[in-house]
Amino acid sequence: MKSKIKQYLFLGCLLVVLLLIPQFITDALLLQYMINILIFAYFTSMWNIIGGYAGQMALGNGVFIGIGAYVSAVLFTYENVNPWIGMFAGGAVCALFALLIGSLTFRLSGSYFALGTVAMLHIIRLIFTSNKVILGYKTKGALSFALPWRGGGLLNMQFNSNVGYFYLLLGLLVVGLLVSWYIKNSKMGYYLQALSTNPAAANSVGVNVMGMKLKANMISAFMMGLGGTFYAQFMNTLDPNRVLGYDMSVQVLLFSIIGGAGTLTGPVLAAVLLVPFQDIIRGWVGSSIQGLAPMLYGIVLMLVVYFMPKGLWPTIVKLYKNHTFKKQQKPKEGQVKTP
Amino acid sequence: MGIMAIQSIIDGLLIGGVYATIAVGLSLAFGVMRIVNWAQGELLMISMYISYFVFNWLGIDPYLIMFFTAIVMFFVGFFLQKTVISNMLARETAVEPITVLLFTAGLGIVLSNGVLAFIGPKYLSAVTPYTAKSMKVLGMYISIPKAISFVIALACTLGLNFFLKKSEVGRAIRATSQNRHVASLMGVNMKQIYNIAFGIAIAMVGLSGALLLPYSTLNPDIGTVYSFKCFVIVILGGMGSTMGALLGGLLVGVIERLGTLFFSDSVAQTAVFVVFMLVLLFRPYGLLGKKISM
Numbered sequence: 315m316k317s318k319i320k321q322y323l324f325l326g327c328l329l330v331v332l333l334l335i336p337q338f339i340t341d342a343l344l345l346q347y348m349i350n351i352l353i354f355a356y357f358t359s360m361w362n363i364i365g366g367y368a369g370q371m372a373l374g375n376g377v378f379i380g381i382g383a384y385v386s387a388v389l390f391t392y393e394n395v396n397p398w399i400g401m402f403a404g405g406a407v408c409a410l411f412a413l414l415i416g417s418l419t420f421r422l423s424g425s426y427f428a429l430g431t432v433a434m435l436h437i438i439r440l441i442f443t444s445n446k447v448i449l450g451y452k453t454k455g456a457l458s459f460a461l462p463w464r465g466g467g468l469l470n471m472q473f474n475s476n477v478g479y480f481y482l483l484l485g486l487l488v489v490g491l492l493v494s495w496y497i498k499n500s501k502m503g504y505y506l507q508a509l510s511t512n513p514a515a516a517n518s519v520g521v522n523v524m525g526m527k528l529k530a531n532m533i534s535a536f537m538m539g540l541g542g543t544f545y546a547q548f549m550n551t552l553d554p555n556r557v558l559g560y561d562m563s564v565q566v567l568l569f570s571i572i573g574g575a576g577t578l579t580g581p582v583l584a585a586v587l588l589v590p591f592q593d594i595i596r597g598w599v600g601s602s603i604q605g606l607a608p609m610l611y612g613i614v615l616m617l618v619v620y621f622m623p624k625g626l627w628p629t630i631v632k633l634y635k636n637h638t639f640k641k642q643q644k645p646k647e648g649q650v651k652t653p
Numbered sequence: 654m655g656i657m658a659i660q661s662i663i664d665g666l667l668i669g670g671v672y673a674t675i676a677v678g679l680s681l682a683f684g685v686m687r688i689v690n691w692a693q694g695e696l697l698m699i700s701m702y703i704s705y706f707v708f709n710w711l712g713i714d715p716y717l718i719m720f721f722t723a724i725v726m727f728f729v730g731f732f733l734q735k736t737v738i739s740n741m742l743a744r745e746t747a748v749e750p751i752t753v754l755l756f757t758a759g760l761g762i763v764l765s766n767g768v769l770a771f772i773g774p775k776y777l778s779a780v781t782p783y784t785a786k787s788m789k790v791l792g793m794y795i796s797i798p799k800a801i802s803f804v805i806a807l808a809c810t811l812g813l814n815f816f817l818k819k820s821e822v823g824r825a826i827r828a829t830s831q832n833r834h835v836a837s838l839m840g841v842n843m844k845q846i847y848n849i850a851f852g853i854a855i856a857m858v859g860l861s862g863a864l865l866l867p868y869s870t871l872n873p874d875i876g877t878v879y880s881f882k883c884f885v886i887v888i889l890g891g892m893g894s895t896m897g898a899l900l901g902g903l904l905v906g907v908i909e910r911l912g913t914l915f916f917s918d919s920v921a922q923t924a925v926f927v928v929f930m931l932v933l934l935f936r937p938y939g940l941l942g943k944k945i946s947m
Contacts, residue, residue, distance in 0.1 A: 371751050373758070418933050425689045425754060429884050430933060433926045436881060440926075444919030560877060564762060571755060605769030605873070612762030619756045620737065623744075 332484055336477040345476040347593045349548065352483040355585035356490045356541050358569035359578075363497060364534040365567060366575035368527055369510025370420075374431035376563025377438055378408040378535045382542025383557050384442070387461050388451045390470075397471045401543035408539030409532040411438075416531040420524055432560070439558040459552040471547035479548050486544050487582075490537060495578055497533070506530055510576070561608065568611055572618045574625025583627055588614070660793050661910040667796070669906020670803040670899075673810050675861045675879060676886035677898040678854035681813075684893025685830040685850040688738065688753040692761035694880025696855055699764055700726050700862025701871045702772065708779050708866065715781055716801065719863035726859025731852035738851070739844060761876065769873040778870040798867035806864055807899075809857065814895040826850050830893060885929040891939025900940060904928075
């Protein structure tokens, strides 16, 4: 009980510190780096619902960011729909796609689902980049899609400075983490954990494996779609090869796997550690050398998968536990302490 | 119209034969070790670059470079399996380890971005003596490099099939893919078989890299394009089936060419993925695949 209060206190302090950041850091660029961290921490945590909790390698699910972004951006531009409403439309479309791909591939083994999501990513990207008009709306094909500036601060998710975006995306991340935490500790979370460890055993004790996987995939897709809207409003322009691209998808997955798939903290930790990495490299060697940052990401991924397959966070927790356990055992001789 | 369609079908078959050779390695690795090699396309890209540089520096005929890249890539595959993947397989309990998929995905990212960073995003193409040559058969133009590559690719795929069916090592590989425990009880050195199988799988990729060189451009992103084509082919044909990969490769080649003829290149690409979805829906274990127990 005491440790729980400590935890809440710690989280409270962390939140206060985060809320105060824009008061001390006024450099727009630095703030943008932090916003990048917040966005990716959100996306990777949401991917973690299907990729971590449910243990399904949704390699192409980053496409939902793009779908969510495009749906709300198009509605915002041509139909004047407020992004706070548009984001639910985007999320719903994503959930539908997730249902479709899941019901096609979940009957088969894991790699089929991975392939199915990637096929979906490519179909959607090709459709977007090769058609200038989709469903009657001008989406500009392979060119980037610019959102109109309407201002209005929180109402239109369009702020004059990065401070506004910082608070907006911090809010989003907090909501995302609450959802993630709720799922992890709910009945569904335990079902997911069971089916990701041993689907046959989970099935035999009455877990609806197919239904649970579909549900997790849809929730994850919906949340990623929501985030897409925020991403679109923050970026102001959408590059289809980026938001619907394979690299984005891989990046989102990467942070989750490196940080520790299936943990609440891991993905956020990895985003905090690795997102600035890319910005630093870009500032350091310039954009003249493309591919250097993704290459290093790839190396980190290979090393983590090989040396700590569970990811960074579980490894840290294990080391910490071992450490405190030894400490507890040492001091008094002849006295047996149960951990 | 009719002659154009036939022309496209022939073109599709010629290129599909090479697709099959790339995909057959993927199929073999899945069939034997149940691993999905996500870096297949990127390894192809690397072997294309190797053949390109060998061709440019030494001016050797690309169809001779084929032997060189095949041998180099065999050892790449062999040692990748021996030093890294085997350890990952050993500690995994799942039949179809997802960590290997992730590891090879990481390898793919490293390879494509490494080439992007150190060689550059420029499109390269090798000008070989055959590059633009074609011959006229029954009123249709057939590109000579595509025809030669097709014949070699077909011979290699059929050769691999024969090797798996008839040779001692091939029989051991098939036995291991059917039941690894029983095979090892029968005296098959499972680890060594895995090394050889993965080596062969990657050697086929190396060979295809050289075969593609005379008529296709290369850039760092080309790997992803081929990766997904391979997956579609393997799933279309049935994971683990050599002849299935051949059939799938030819089909995908033809679908692509016909799609490009009647619609556009992007429609053709989309069509390939739609076919993939349809196969998942109606015949999830592929045209020639058998349902494998998980």
